[in-house]
Amino acid sequence: MDKKISKAVINRLPRYYRYLGTLEDENVERISSSELSERMHVTASQIRQDLNNFGGFGQQGYGYNVSYLRAEIAKILGLGRTYNMVIVGAGNIGRALIHYRGIEKYGYRVIGIFDNDPSMKGEVIDGTAVQMVDELAEFIANHKVDIGVLTVPKEGAKDVAKALTESGVKALWNFTHTDLEVGKDVFVENVHLSESLMRLSYNFSRYESGE
Amino acid sequence: MDKKISKAVINRLPRYYRYLGTLEDENVERISSSELSERMHVTASQIRQDLNNFGGFGQQGYGYNVSYLRAEIAKILGLGRTYNMVIVGAGNIGRALIHYRGIEKYGYRVIGIFDNDPSMKGEVIDGTAVQMVDELAEFIANHKVDIGVLTVPKEGAKDVAKALTESGVKALWNFTHTDLEVGKDVFVENVHLSESLMRLSYNFSRYESGE
Numbered sequence: 001m002d003k004k005i006s007k008a009v010i011n012r013l014p015r016y017y018r019y020l021g022t023l024e025d026e027n028v029e030r031i032s033s034s035e036l037s038e039r040m041h042v043t044a045s046q047i048r049q050d051l052n053n054f055g056g057f058g059q060q061g062y063g064y065n066v067s068y069l070r071a072e073i074a075k076i077l078g079l080g081r082t083y084n085m086v087i088v089g090a091g092n093i094g095r096a097l098i099h100y101r102g103i104e105k106y107g108y109r110v111i112g113i114f115d116n117d118p119s120m121k122g123e124v125i126d127g128t129a130v131q132m133v134d135e136l137a138e139f140i141a142n143h144k145v146d147i148g149v150l151t152v153p154k155e156g157a158k159d160v161a162k163a164l165t166e167s168g169v170k171a172l173w174n175f176t177h178t179d180l181e182v183g184k185d186v187f188v189e190n191v192h193l194s195e196s197l198m199r200l201s202y203n204f205s206r207y208e209s210g211e
Numbered sequence: 212m213d214k215k216i217s218k219a220v221i222n223r224l225p226r227y228y229r230y231l232g233t234l235e236d237e238n239v240e241r242i243s244s245s246e247l248s249e250r251m252h253v254t255a256s257q258i259r260q261d262l263n264n265f266g267g268f269g270q271q272g273y274g275y276n277v278s279y280l281r282a283e284i285a286k287i288l289g290l291g292r293t294y295n296m297v298i299v300g301a302g303n304i305g306r307a308l309i310h311y312r313g314i315e316k317y318g319y320r321v322i323g324i325f326d327n328d329p330s331m332k333g334e335v336i337d338g339t340a341v342q343m344v345d346e347l348a349e350f351i352a353n354h355k356v357d358i359g360v361l362t363v364p365k366e367g368a369k370d371v372a373k374a375l376t377e378s379g380v381k382a383l384w385n386f387t388h389t390d391l392e393v394g395k396d397v398f399v400e401n402v403h404l405s406e407s408l409m410r411l412s413y414n415f416s417r418y419e420s421g422e
Contacts, residue, residue, distance in 0.1 A: 010410060010413055010414075011410060013409070013413070014403070014405070014406035014407075014409040014410060015403075015406060017409070018388065018389075018403075018405075018406065022389075040390075041390075076413070077409050077412065077413045077416075078412045078413050078415065078416025078417070079409070079412070081416070083412055083415075091310075092306065092307040092310040092311060093307045093311065095303065095307065096303040096304045096306065096307035097404075099302075099303040100303060100304065100404070102388055102404065102405050103404070103405050103408055106405060106408070106409070108408060108412075146412075146415060147408075147411065147412070147415070170415055170418060170419075171411050171412070171414070171415040172411075173407070173408060173411055177229065177313055178229075178233075179251075179252075185418070187411055187414040187415055187418065189407050189408070189410055189411035189414075191402065191404065191407055192225070192226075192229075193308075193311070193313065193314070193402065194225070194229075194313050194314050194317060195225035195226060195229065196384070196400050196402055197314055197317070197319060197358075197384060197400070198224070198225040198228070198288050198290070198317070199221060199222060199225060199400055200358065200382050200383075200384055200398055200400035201288065201289045201290070201294055201319075201357075201358070201382070202221055202224070202287070202288045202289050203221075203382070203398040203400075204289065204294075204357060204358070204381060204382040204398055205288075205289025205292070206289070207381060207396070207398065208381075
């Protein structure tokens with residue numbers, strides 16, 4: 001791929017992928033940009049423009065081949081391979097992610113769970129024993145770890161990010177209530193739950209006050 | 212507030228709120244837009260522009276009063292009051308949210324937990340007994356419910372959204388792997404975890420392949 005694809009387009013791709021999966025489940029073989037537009041509440045021209053970034057998979061008067069388009073988007077998203085993840089922080093959110101089956105089918109695999117609470121040491125969660133954070137560097141040295149998931153309290157975030165990136169992990173999925181400072185070659189995707197909730201209550205409270 | 216504030220600004224406010232909280236914890240009393248800019252990796256002019264939307268809390272040559280600015284943003288975000296939430300779906304993500312202490316301090320309070328698994332009926336999680344989904348409408352009729360949290364499998368999302376909104380709930384925090392179709396007076400905030408993860412692996416896989 002020569003062309004630089006904008007971040008906005010990339011951000012929308014997983015949603016296309018999800019809708020196309022639903023269409024596949026419904027045995028829909030082809031779909032026009034206007035039908036897809038109606039389903040996704042995105043303009044048809046936006047859809048055509050987005051998908052043109054990848055060479056355009058549509059045919060005039062025929063629409064998009066659902067399975068083909070989905071497979072192409074999967075390739076672009078880097079799916080269809082396995083990503084090894086370690087989860088650092090075996091609290092509630094960490095445990096929920098370990099049990100979260102929704103991501104396994106896309107190739108995301110939890111190969112290690114770490115915490116700094118000695119009482120958890122050796123506890124087996126979904127077939128994986130909890131290790132201590134001070135064993136993290138050695139584990140990464142001996143295993144291919146693609147993604148580090150941070151589900152520790154805010155106070156521990158900096159040290160965990162440091163330990164992961166110094167061991168060579170290039171992708172961090174950050175659930176901590178803070179932004180991580182990392183090198184330019186490290187990718188961070190944030191899930192800030194309380195910020196998400198605040199956006200919701202902002203809209204709700206304005207609605208309630210009649211604004 | 213007369214002026215319509217853009218969604219982009221609103222989306223950034225919780226982050227300002229978080230940074231100002233950290234500054235308060237560090238006993239910082241005032242901060243210039245350029246210092247805040249450096250911390251937040253946002254341009255100083257962006258910060259000034261954003262905060263001007265709310266009447267501008269800064270003073271030339273003095274900077275922003277951290278506590279005052281934070282309190283004002285809290286007001287705008289509709290914090291400082293209690294939001295009653297019900298969680299529908301007592302699976303892993305639902306349970307993690309019930310235990311999630313990060314949001315309690317902002318006034319978000321879980322007052323009901325629902326599931327359709329009869330084996331969970333009456334199970335007490337963090338002091339709240341699980342009720343069955345068919346009891347949801349009656350519960351909402353008898354309690355003030357501000358926010359409905361959907362942590363059910365995708366297949367059940369539509370029915371749960373319908374049950375919540377028909378009972379008058381106007382704000383939905385959606386963790387299901389689908390988009391909800393709701394009326395214009397209902398606010399939905401989505402947390403699509405697998406899409407977040409796909410954005411991360413997209414960047415990572417391109418990095419790995421040297422693109």
